[in-house]
Amino acid sequence: MVMTKTTRPVVFNSPFEAGMRSLVVLNATYPNSIDLHRILQFEYLIVHSADIGGPESLHPPVPLRSGELLVRRGLIESGLQLMLSRGLIDRVLGENGIEYMATDSSEPFIRSLSSPYILKLVGRAEWVAETFMFYSQSEMSALMKMSFDRWTSEFHSIDQSSGLET
Amino acid sequence: MNYKGISLRHLTYLSPTMPPASVSFETGLNVIHGASDTGKSFLVSSIDFMLGAGIDLKDIPERVPYDRVLLGLQDCEGNEYTLERSVQGGPFNCYNGLLSSPDDDKKLFSLASKHNPKKKENVSRFILGLIGLDEKRLIKNKSGDTRSLSFRDLAKLAIVQEEAITKEGSPIESGQVISKTSDYATFKLLLTGVDDSAVVSVAQKEQMAVKTTAKIEVIEQLLEEYEIELQHYEFENPDELDEQLDKLSLTIERHKDAVNLSQQQYTELSNRRKGLWDRQQEQKERLDEINKLQERFQLLEAHYMSDLERLEAIKESGSLFVYQKQVACPLCGTAPEKQPHCSSCSHDVDTVVKAAGIEISKINTLAVELKDTVLELKVEARSLQESLKSTNSSLESVQVEIEEKVAPKLKEGRASYSDLVDKLSEIHSAQKLADKIKNMKKQIEEYEEAKIEAQEPEVVGEAIPKTVLEDISLILERYLKDWHFPETGRVYFDEKARDFVVAGKPRGSRGKGLRAVTHASFSCGLLDYCETKGLPHPGFVVLDSPLVAYKEPEGDEDDLSGSDLKDQFYMDLASRAEGQQIILIENVKPPSTIDKAQMNLIKFTKNPHEGRYGFFPVASQSV
Numbered sequence: 051m052v053m054t055k056t057t058r059p060v061v062f063n064s065p066f067e068a069g070m071r072s073l074v075v076l077n078a079t080y081p082n083s084i085d086l087h088r089i090l091q092f093e094y095l096i097v098h099s100a101d102i103g104g105p106e107s108l109h110p111p112v113p114l115r116s117g118e119l120l121v122r123r124g125l126i127e128s129g130l131q132l133m134l135s136r137g138l139i140d141r142v143l144g145e146n147g148i149e150y151m152a153t154d155s156s157e158p159f160i161r162s163l164s165s166p167y168i169l170k171l172v173g174r175a176e177w178v179a180e181t182f183m184f185y186s187q188s189e190m191s192a193l194m195k196m197s198f199d200r201w202t203s204e205f206h207s208i209d210q211s212s213g214l215e216t
Numbered sequence: 217m218n219y220k221g222i223s224l225r226h227l228t229y230l231s232p233t234m235p236p237a238s239v240s241f242e243t244g245l246n247v248i249h250g251a252s253d254t255g256k257s258f259l260v261s262s263i264d265f266m267l268g269a270g271i272d273l274k275d276i277p278e279r280v281p282y283d284r285v286l287l288g289l290q291d292c293e294g295n296e297y298t299l300e301r302s303v304q305g306g307p308f309n310c311y312n313g314l315l316s317s318p319d320d321d322k323k324l325f326s327l328a329s330k331h332n333p334k335k336k337e338n339v340s341r342f343i344l345g346l347i348g349l350d351e352k353r354l355i356k357n358k359s360g361d362t363r364s365l366s367f368r369d370l371a372k373l374a375i376v377q378e379e380a381i382t383k384e385g386s387p388i389e390s391g392q393v394i395s396k397t398s399d400y401a402t403f404k405l406l407l408t409g410v411d412d413s414a415v416v417s418v419a420q421k422e423q424m425a426v427k428t429t430a431k432i433e434v435i436e437q438l439l440e441e442y443e444i445e446l447q448h449y450e451f452e453n454p455d456e457l458d459e460q461l462d463k464l465s466l467t468i469e470r471h472k473d474a475v476n477l478s479q480q481q482y483t484e485l486s487n488r489r490k491g492l493w494d495r496q497q498e499q500k501e502r503l504d505e506i507n508k509l510q511e512r513f514q515l516l517e518a519h520y521m522s523d524l525e526r527l528e529a530i531k532e533s534g535s536l537f538v539y540q541k542q543v544a545c546p547l548c549g550t551a552p553e554k555q556p557h558c559s560s561c562s563h564d565v566d567t568v569v570k571a572a573g574i575e576i577s578k579i580n581t582l583a584v585e586l587k588d589t590v591l592e593l594k595v596e597a598r599s600l601q602e603s604l605k606s607t608n609s610s611l612e613s614v615q616v617e618i619e620e621k622v623a624p625k626l627k628e629g630r631a632s633y634s635d636l637v638d639k640l641s642e643i644h645s646a647q648k649l650a651d652k653i654k655n656m657k658k659q660i661e662e663y664e665e666a667k668i669e670a671q672e673p674e675v676v677g678e679a680i681p682k683t684v685l686e687d688i689s690l691i692l693e694r695y696l697k698d699w700h701f702p703e704t705g706r707v708y709f710d711e712k713a714r715d716f717v718v719a720g721k722p723r724g725s726r727g728k729g730l731r732a733v734t735h736a737s738f739s740c741g742l743l744d745y746c747e748t749k750g751l752p753h754p755g756f757v758v759l760d761s762p763l764v765a766y767k768e769p770e771g772d773e774d775d776l777s778g779s780d781l782k783d784q785f786y787m788d789l790a791s792r793a794e795g796q797q798i799i800l801i802e803n804v805k806p807p808s809t810i811d812k813a814q815m816n817l818i819k820f821t822k823n824p825h826e827g828r829y830g831f832f833p834v835a836s837q838s839v
Contacts, residue, residue, distance in 0.1 A: 061571045064568055067568075136540035163533050166525050
């Protein structure tokens, strides 16, 4: 079998894809606005929902997921910028600093999509929003930590040489 | 050659005041003749005195001024010695060389006068040493007790004094009853050269018998113990041990082959088992590997699927997104066309959508490859499982064969082999024991025989071989014949009387004159015999007046006056005695028919005006 390591920065984890996911997250939390950090956390939880007892994870399990949070911050910012530019989301400046929020165009745009991934994405986003919307920041941190610990032990046996990427 | 006889070289009396009185002797015949009272017999007893006789010298007036006596000797190798003794008797001094007067520089050692078997320094052992008869033993009684040979035992055979030459008794005997046995033993020693060291006395025998009995008892006790031990081995017949041993050795050999064969089988099967086990491990490992790979490939497939979905989503959302109108900046209101764009960060969603399409087809290809690979693995795993199954069953059957057949057989073979070897060593031990018992029985038998032998009374000291007695008798016969002895005939030795019988008449029963002549023939014959046969003998003979009866016959039969015996006697001795030394003392001079050059002739005239007066100088007469 041939393991072709292709470079796909343009497609996967592109600002567009990150932006799309952020859009779905914000649409699920609508009418609440959330800051960049919370978007980051929610997006992570959506992709790895099985880690915290949610529905099946959107992506198959992969080692070293925790690193995602660090590298994705800038990516998601760019994605948000892209969504802002099409008026699909709004930036809200308030007592909680900079927060983001879905707009009136968000819902119709998402509804118009029918690919299974998007559908799954929407479903999990709704579950995450329902479950964790009102967690305090410290509660969220504890949750994330728990999630990391779990996969850390779970993936101990599988080595990282498979060359898989998210 | 054991004949090592010595010869006498001179006898000398020394005086502090008088000139020495001396007589020289030579090898061959020496004749000293002269009238009575000229010291002839004194000379003979002086020789005896100087060879250790315990007598007092005759107290003749002539010897009064003399205080010391010297005797010169020469041994068969030519070594010369001079013995010195006080006229009072007592110990001797021995000097190297022939001396006419003592010389302290030449003194070798002092010699005691008495024979001592434990000490060498006495005159008896000195002379015995010279003639090769030192440390000989003689039996002294019928019980077989022995004593050490002294030169005194030999002296009477070599030095025959006037009264001894005519005595009726046997020339080999001293006349004393107590020394009868040792006298005969001395005679035997000279005739055979063998002494009585080997004779075991009755007392010794008795002691030996007691010791032997004790030994037998000890051995019997041991024997009993050994026999009981042998019974423990439970062999029916110890005599068959050899046969059993052979059979067993054969069995062991066969068994060894069998054991070797099973060992070989065992080794072969073990090797096979090892091979199968290795194969089993290999197959199991490969299966594990395949399982792990399959797990990973499943994960990979899941990724492919998830990636495909993601790409589909990107493609779909992207193609819709491009129709969304750009808005002015919500914060600053900058028109969309005026907003700065980063060319590198793929805000160009169109490109993203296109790329997603390409990616989808790439991943599809990969997914197909993956499926093929997974299929291949599945096939391999299935065939591996099949061959693992057969490996397992082969391994099991080999294992069963080893455990149930070969190993027990080998174990059993080894066990019975070691049993056989044990048995073998048992038989070996029994055999050793049986041998020991056999030897002990033999030894007991030997001891029993020795005991019986020891208990049998034995007459000792009687055994002079007949042939030896015949030989010496023949010599005497020849002598007497040559001397024209009257009534010559067969001479033989009467063992009972211990004397010779001449022409049917015992020697002692003859008249004085014939006794003296036959005695002389015996003395000279014995010397001759020993020299010829190479047997030890003192080497010289001193005869005092063997022919005296010639002048003083006791009766008609004894009268030799009518014969030429005297002439023949001298003639024969003068010619015969070349290597031997004979010192003849006579009253009258040798017959005029004899060549005087053949002998050392010394004449004592008893006339102060003519020649030599006597042994001592004439001066004594004037005292």
